[in-house]
Amino acid sequence: QKEVEQNSGPLSVPEGAIASLNCTYSDRGSQSFFWYRQYSGKSPELIMFIYSNGDKEDGRFTAQLNKASQYVSLLIRDSQPSDSATYLCAVIKAAGNKLTFGGGTRVLVKP
């Protein structure tokens, strides 16, 4: 089992719809969770982070964390073509461990 798993996609979403991305992790002691966005040919950019169970909203993005079920999700509301990118989930296990990336989910928003 991979430490951090994501569906590779592509996740095809009509413009204006909600894109829902999921990420599961294997270490129950994981404590910090991040979403990075990476456009084709560019470097990753941090867009969301969450530490506590529940939802965290920032603009059109919502991160949801459920530690009991060991998953973290990212919702993109009112999806735009400019949201087309690969979204990388990253997790820090117990303190002192390095950041571990999932394989990424490619999102395509179609006009």
Add this chain to the structure above:
Amino acid sequence: DTEVTQTPKHLVMGMTNKKSLKCEQHMGHRAMYWYKQKAKKPPELMFVYSYEKLSINESVPSRFSPECPNSSLLNLHLHALQPEDSALYLCASSREVPGAPNEKLFFGSGTQLSVL
């Protein structure tokens, strides 16, 4: 200044060449990282420097040699690389120490390396 600057942006080298990748940040971050990323794969951690000391080496072959001259600069020296080393090499920095709960990475734009 909220940027991590990497040079060069592109590099083509032969298997007998010696070259260096450079990374610079002026955000006062104390941790600096080298990642390697192949197409359609996530970034793979290579090295981490924390307070200018090497804190993580992910069993990277010795043909890759990192150097941290000061808190703002990070180099990656390359020697006798193989074609399979062709990839995007990303530098990143973080205000927090590696593994801290709020470790947020700021990435540079990367160096696209081709080894012939």
